[in-house]
Amino acid sequence: MTTLEHQVGSHPIPNPQKSLITKLHMGTGLVIGAIFAFGTYYWLRSGQDMTVARNVNKVLLISMFMWSFGFMLGIGAFIGPFRWLIGKDLTAEEQLFLAGEGQGVSRYFRYCTDHKVVGIQYLVGVMAMLGVGGTLAMMIRTNLISPGSKFVTPVIYNSLVGLHGITMIVAMIVVSTGPFGNFILPIMIGARDMAFPRLNALSWWVLFTAIPVLCSAWFLGGIPTGWTAYAPLSVQAGPGMNAFVATIIIFAISTAVAGANITATVVTMRAKGMKWNRVPIFVIGATMSVALAIPAFPTFMVSMIMTALDRTAGTTYFDANFGGSGWLYAHLFWIMGHPEVYVILLPGVAILMEVAPVFVRKPLFSYTAAILGFAGIAGLSVLVWAHHMYMSGWLPMLNGPFMVTTEMISVPTGLIFLVILGTLWRGKPWMKLPMLSVYAFLWNMLIGGVTGVYLSDVPADNYLHGSMYVTAHFHYTLMGAALTGAIAGLVYWFPKMTGRMLNERAGYISFWFTQIGFQILFLGMFIAGAEGQPRRVADYAAVYRNSDRISTMGAYLIGTGMITLLWAVVHSWRKGAIAPMNPWGAKTLEWTVPFPVPLENFDEAPIITSDPYGYGRSEK
Amino acid sequence: MTTTTSTRNNKSAIGGLIFVLLGVIVVSTVGVVLHTLSADPQKKLYATVSGTMSTPQGVLPHAFIEEGVYPDSVLSKSHGANGGSHPGWPSYGPATHLVLPAHSYVTMTLTVYDSGEKLNHAYFGKVVGTVDGTMTIDGTQVSALPADGVQHTFTLHGLPTSTQDPLFVNVPLPKMTDDQMKVYDDKGTLPVGHKVVFSFITGGKGEYVWNCEYPCGDGTYAKFGAVMGQLGYMSGKVSVA
Amino acid sequence: MSSHDHEVEEVLPPTPGDRVITFLKRKDVVQSFVLGIFFTLVFVILGRDFYPKWMPTIMSTDMKANEALMVAFTYISAPVCGVVLGIATYTFLNRHTGDTPPEDGPAIRTNTPVVVVWGIVSSLMALLAIIWGLVELNVGSEAAASEARTAMVVEVTGSQWVWTFKYPAQGIETHELNLPIDQPVIFDVISSDVNHSFWPVQLGVKVDANRLQTTVVHTTPTKLGAIDVKCAELCGLYHAYMETTGQIMTAADFNNWVTAQGGHVA
Structure with a gap:
């Protein structure tokens, strides 16, 4: 090139x-x-x-x-x-301008093709979205602080639930592959930029345009459907629902573009000598995640286009009165929905696998098992969607087969545990923040995984489906595992992205507030679910008072922890200690480039001779 | 470690605390705004107690409450400029938050002015939960209406919980004839409405909700969108105090 | 170095038995093992107590099976939790703190027997869970088939935001779900508008209510007392208030109630 x-x-x-x-x-x-x-x-x-x-x-x-x-x-x-239409292209000067050369901070507000700029844009955007989603979560929990609460009306409560859900899902889908997949991943594989730099800018700015659209839902009367937007309720819903529909369609374009771009970059632009078995594990995880998103999201987009048509053009895709079916929506949604949770989970796990060898100073245990684990999860995840529909009444005879595929996912998930445990085994882990996150992940994913096995089982799901238990389960996996992984990534790569170290003390305070609050919140929610409280209810019977109150207290702790993390980021970005080139002593390529990372990353194209996990004294 | 470092650390710790405090204030502000938006847009409608009534549960205070059901919220007088009046939406009025005395014999009078088509579910054509299971329409005692003879319903229910007595009332409201509605459509003046009277007995204190079970959200799925998805028109609260 | 290597080669290789014994005597192995046992016990106790303590009264055959299954699954997963938390805790206790990285650990890149055994054991556990679940499913559908002839039918309708129950054989329709004890019952569930989910909590069954599409669920109440009926699918404005109650009654009480409602005893 x-x-x-x-x-x-x-x-x-x-x-x-x-x-x-x-x-x-x-x-x-x-x-x-x-x-x-x-x-x-x-x-x-x-x-x-x-x-x-x-x-x-x-x-x-x-x-x-x-x-x-x-x-x-x-x-x-x-x-x-x-320009292409008229048979020309941008001039070299214009391309260099687009890459942000010599523009300082203003390049973050332009259509900039530099992958490092896009990474920072994603980082800030994702943190804003998580902030909004988290604030909505505080509001939800505040309303549930006691039965008969009059904090907000049911209309506003239902909107809180739905918009918290979709804001968080959108943020979580890009939380790792956005900032780190764009900023770090190309450097990690020794590339000068992404395969399609202009598409890279496109993916971010298209996502950016979805944010005001989503926020407009609040000014259009909110949404009553939750983030799953089940038809026909979504067809019945008021004007706020249009914001949801438009957001998903715009967002699906963004993910498709980003997914194709990252996949193409990893497949075609790895440094000389970086064979597939020498690729850092984060790159594998991130690529599998975005590649899984490419087939998954179009069905969500299609379901939203159909919803839009039912709402505007008088079609009856989901209207049983005219031969349509709500099950059609449920299928389209979950064919996206279940791969999607792994789209969120895989990069988070991959970050922790990347982090663990560095801080334990041992090679990643069984690279092959890690890849088998990722591939197994990604492969099986497209075959399990109907476990969300056990109780829908749709063809109960297929519940058995879907139970089999779902429970099979526990095997590749087990391999993920094996890889991390094997990496820890006989090591002396360096207890920096990213390493603490690895431990938090092990606990949270264990709880999330085990409760997932109950839910995958049809007879148990008879009781648990649609209850607070489900909510607690998926927060353990999505927040407890995936978000914990993303935060580990933030701390780990912060020196490379900002040139400064993240304030450790604030980081520790944030970690413990968040994790302890998290356990309190969702332990309470598991109990509420076992007691029989349905999810997404604006009000509940007095019997659930204690469990809900415990949950709300936990939520406030998480909120405090997250604000502390935000302070740590803002403060350290401005005034933190200047970071050395390789503060953690890691062996991946991104630590071989200085800060600020030069426009095209490497002065000389790196040549790879081994995988980046060559730690450790050889065994006798 | 030098003193400068520790001073810097202390300074940054104070900065952090202030930042966290600011964050809490921001989140609380969002809460206050949402809570303000959630404030009851309606004035409450209180039942007036007058005399007593002997019932199987003993002699109870007799409370009276009157509401109207209008084809357009502009007429219901419950939705002023600030209350979210919405032309074309039917509405109860003058208020949708009803306050009833506990352990009382409540007689409710609804004057109804709207047209109707057909219920989604015929069950709501039955009178349920009133004394004797009946109501009177312009003085005639009735215990059910046909599914296509209904304009709206008054359906009172609540969360079953150990802290309050169960309360369930369903009263279908008879529709106006097309001829009667023509007067309204042509001249904008309300016809003489039907007067529906029914009584029920409240238990102890509690918070309940009521909504209309007649599909009046025209142009939406199952006609349960639009006005039916909003508070303060065809749904509201009932506080037994 | 090379001379050292020579010496090692000359010593007889340890037998597999010796290697296992040396392995089991290692400090890290003992530590992890003890911690693992501890966490296994914690989860066993949790499994024994959590669901029975928090779940509502068992009032049907299905609820009994659900709760038994959840307890059993917790027992099965307890050793898994033990292994994961045992190893994690042992390494956590051996942590390194400070501002400089620790010395490198042993360069263990993989351990094929461990990976293979791990894979096989986790597959077997998944298989156990699958078989258990399938057997339970089968028991359920067999029960349904055998009870179909004697079962009482209740037609459940979900409307935004009220449940109603029609007893076709008795000729009554109510907003409370009363059922006779020990009488198999089939719920034919339907919605008059959007999706709902019919959930008689203490009976441990659940099925969505769809417009124009009857879904079926069945159970046999086994205990007298009050039940809660909830909606488990977000259905709009008053979803939270779409709840009602009912009673599991003796057959005589049920018949009296039916008569009082103006129905006839089937």
Whole structure:
């Protein structure tokens, strides 16, 4: 691959003053997006009977898509494709400008193709989303602090539940592969950038346009459906539901683009000598995750398009009165939904596997088992979706087969445990924050996994399905395991991404607040579920008072812990101790480049001769 | 370690505490805003007690409460400019949060003005939970209405919980004829409505909800969207105090 | 180095038995083993007590099977928890703190017998869980088949946001679910609008209510007392209030109740 500098020749800082590209940024995107959105809204509104729900849905949906399109136009995403249409391309100077060369902080607000900039954009965006989702969680728990609570109305409570869910799911899908998959992963494999740098910028900014759309749900009356958006309730729902539908469709585009990009990068751009058995395990996990997302998300997108059509065009995909079926929605949703939880989990686990050898100073135990574990999970995860539908009444005779596939997932999951335990075995783990996260993961994933086995079993699910027990179970896996992994990644790569060390004391305080609060919250929720409290209820009978109160206290502890983490990040980013090039003594490639990482990462293309886990004294 | 480092550490610890405090304030502000938005948009409607009534449960205070059911929330007088009046949505009025005395014989009078089509579920055409299982429509005693003779229902229920007595009332409200509704459609003035009277006995203190079981969310799935998904029109609270 | 290697070669290799004994005497192995036993016991006790303590009264054959299964699964998973937590805790106790990395540990890249045994054991445990679940499923459907002729039918309708129950043989329809004890019952569940999920909590069964699509679930109540009926599928505004109660009654009480409701004894 020819470098950009080479093409430009001897001009170190380009000066493409005349190009339109230099004049576009987030601000122009916001302005043009807003003009498109409101212009479309008022234009379509006139001449429509806006008391008819179907017309409202139509106008709102189109306006939301026009916002997204207008923003992308305004930020300059289509300049390149447009040049291709007329048989040209961006000039080398323009490309260098897009890569953010010599622009300082302003490049974070542009359509920047540098994977490191995109990584930081994702990091900040994800933290904002987690902050919003977490705040909503606090509100949910506050309402449940006692039976008969009048903190919020059922309308607002249902919206809290749904928007907490979808905000967190969207954030968690990109929480590892967004920041670290973009910033770190290309350096880890010795690449100069991603395979498709412009698509990389596209994936982030498209995701960015989904955030205001999702937030608009609050101003349109909220959503009553939870994040699963089951039809026909979603067809019945008010105008806020359009925001949900549009968000998912926009988000699915973003994940498809990001997934294709990361996969292509890893397949084609690994450094010389980096055979498949020398690829760092995080790269394997992240790639499997995004590759799994590529087939999974289109079904979600399709289900949302069908919901949109039912809501606007009068189709009856999900209306049993006209031959449709709610089960159709449930299938489409869970065919995405179950692979999706592993899309979230795999990169988090992979980060912890990457971290463990560094801090134990031992090789990763059985690289093959790790890959078999990932591949087994990814493979089986597409065959288990109907375990969410045991109690739906849909073809009970298939409950048996789906129970078999679901419980088989415990075997590759067991391999993941083996790899981490084997890496710890006979080591002296260096108890830095990322290592503590490994231990937190082992406990949380154990609880999440074991409770998952109950839920996968049809007779037990007879009782537990749809109860708080399920909520507690998946929070143990998604938050306790995947988010813990992502936070470990943040602490671990913080020096490389920001040039500074994360404040350790604040990190420890945050860790213990979060993890202890987490155990309290979800222990209470397991009990509430066992007692028979359904999930997503705005109010409950007095018998669940104690368990719910315990849960709420735990939630406040988590909240405190997370705010502390945010402070640690903000403070350390500005004033933290300057990090050495390789503070943890790790052997992966990202630690061989200085901070700030040069535009094309490596002065000289690295050549790989072994995997990055060559720790340890040889055994006698 | 030098003093400067520890001073810096202390300074940053104070900064951290302030930051966490700010975070708590931000989250609490969100809570306050949501709580404010959740405030009852309605004034409460209190039942008035007048005299006593002898019942199988003994002599109880006799409480009276009156509501109207309007084809348009603009007419129900319960949804002023700030209360979320929505043209075209039917509504109870003048309030949707009813406050009833505990251990009382409650007589409720509903004056109803709307048209109707057909219930989603015929069960809600039955009178349930009232004294004798009946109501009177313009003075005539009735115990059920046909599924297609209903305009709305008053269906009172609640969370079964050890801390309050169960209370379930379902009263179907007779629809106006098309001729009667034509007056409203043409001139915008309400026809003479039906007067529905029924009585039920409250237990101890408790919080219940009521909603309409007639599908009045036109243009949505099962006609249970739009107005049916919002509080303060065809649904509300009942506090037995 | 090379001379040292020579010496090692000249010593007779230890027999497998010796190697196992040396392995078992190692400090780390003993530590992990003791910790593992401790955690296994903790989870066994948890399994024995957690569900029986917190789950509501067992009032049907299905609820009994559900709870027994959850307790049994906890017993099965206890050794797994023991192994994971035992090893994790032992390494945690041997941790290294400070600002410099510890010395490198032994370069164990893999251990094929361990991986193979781990894989086989976890597969067998998954198999056990699968077989157990399938047997339970089969017991359930056999019971359904044998009870079908004698069962009482209750038609359950979920409406936003009230449950109603029709007893076709008795000719009554109510908003409370009363059932005679020891009488197999079949619930034909349907919705008049969006999806709901019919959940008579103490009876330990559950099935979604769909528009125009009857779903079926059956059980036999085995204990007198009050039951709760809840909706376990988010169904909009008053989902939380879509609950009602009922009683498991003696046959005589049930018949009296039916008559009082204006029905006829079937």
